[in-house]
Amino acid sequence: MATEGGSRFNIHPMEQFEVHPLFGDGPVHWYTPTNATLWMALTVLAVSLLMLVGSRGRALVPSRMQSIAESIYGFVHKMITDITGKEGAKYFPYIITLFLFILFANLLALIPGSFASTSHIAVTALLALAVFITVTAIGFYKHGAHFLNLFWVKSAPTVALRCVLAVIEGISYFVRPLSHSVRLAGNMMAGHAVLKVFAGFAGALGFAAFVPILAITAVYGLELMVAVIQAYVFTILTVVYLNDALHPGH
Amino acid sequence: MEGNIADMGQFIGAGLACVGMGGAGIGVGLVAGNFLSGALRNPAAAGEQTATLFIGIAFAEALGIFSFLVALLLMFAV
Numbered sequence: 001m002a003t004e005g006g007s008r009f010n011i012h013p014m015e016q017f018e019v020h021p022l023f024g025d026g027p028v029h030w031y032t033p034t035n036a037t038l039w040m041a042l043t044v045l046a047v048s049l050l051m052l053v054g055s056r057g058r059a060l061v062p063s064r065m066q067s068i069a070e071s072i073y074g075f076v077h078k079m080i081t082d083i084t085g086k087e088g089a090k091y092f093p094y095i096i097t098l099f100l101f102i103l104f105a106n107l108l109a110l111i112p113g114s115f116a117s118t119s120h121i122a123v124t125a126l127l128a129l130a131v132f133i134t135v136t137a138i139g140f141y142k143h144g145a146h147f148l149n150l151f152w153v154k155s156a157p158t159v160a161l162r163c164v165l166a167v168i169e170g171i172s173y174f175v176r177p178l179s180h181s182v183r184l185a186g187n188m189m190a191g192h193a194v195l196k197v198f199a200g201f202a203g204a205l206g207f208a209a210f211v212p213i214l215a216i217t218a219v220y221g222l223e224l225m226v227a228v229i230q231a232y233v234f235t236i237l238t239v240v241y242l243n244d245a246l247h248p249g250h
Numbered sequence: 251m252e253g254n255i256a257d258m259g260q261f262i263g264a265g266l267a268c269v270g271m272g273g274a275g276i277g278v279g280l281v282a283g284n285f286l287s288g289a290l291r292n293p294a295a296a297g298e299q300t301a302t303l304f305i306g307i308a309f310a311e312a313l314g315i316f317s318f319l320v321a322l323l324l325m326f327a328v
Contacts, residue, residue, distance in 0.1 A: 014326060079301065082298075082301065083301065179309075179312040179316075182312070182315055182316065182319060183308060183311065183312045183315055186315035186316075186318055186319055187311075187315065189322075190315075190318055229304070232304065233304055233305075233307075233308040236301055236304060236305060236308075237305065237308060240305060
């Protein structure tokens, strides 16, 4: 990273995304506990707590935790059955795991001083590649060679048009993991960088700092919304891709 | 005036790359505006289409995020 680009700010907006070891200053290996692994572990812990505490009572009149867990469960289940019908319900555990992990990672990243694990393309690319490979495998497993009807559009009138469409569909299929991962990481990174840039203004302005602080408050509210919407968008796109695999040929 | 010409090129390139985000803004505005005008004509059908709305916004927005990514790469990775 070039450091001279940000030397005019007293807070560097990109510094918050640096991965460093939790203990000492040694090199980062794949097994080193870093701030990234810490916050991803906390995310998993928060999701597990919500679901374990929420499903412990199983009361007819739900407690607060139980009703939160139930409404998230119902929300994701409705999303799947609306788009893919009954067939997609089999993949519900995977989809809700994705949704809850991304949602809680996004929300925990908004705690001041924490680390935004979903703003790293390494994390989101892994999630998106897993979705891409799973969905492609499901498509070929369920339909065999008929899955290629997704690219060879039968409803197009001429063969020439089908060839053109095959190229377009092929490109749009293989760019999916890229756009899927970059959308989430880019949104999170941009939001957190904006917060830090405004914080840099507040440090430089002295008494007039209340203007950027008000702006930070507003942007923080926006970021809260973006965190939830991006988790929703990532999940719903996964479901749409799954639907393409379950029902190819439109 | 000091600094070298490569830095200047980086900054100008990053600024130009951000122009692409305006296109994403136009796209998201078109999606949301058309959804709203459709929803006001037929409010009963609007509720079922919110998923489609978000998918459309996500596709329009992705290209803006790509240009933001290019700007970030120019600033910090090149």
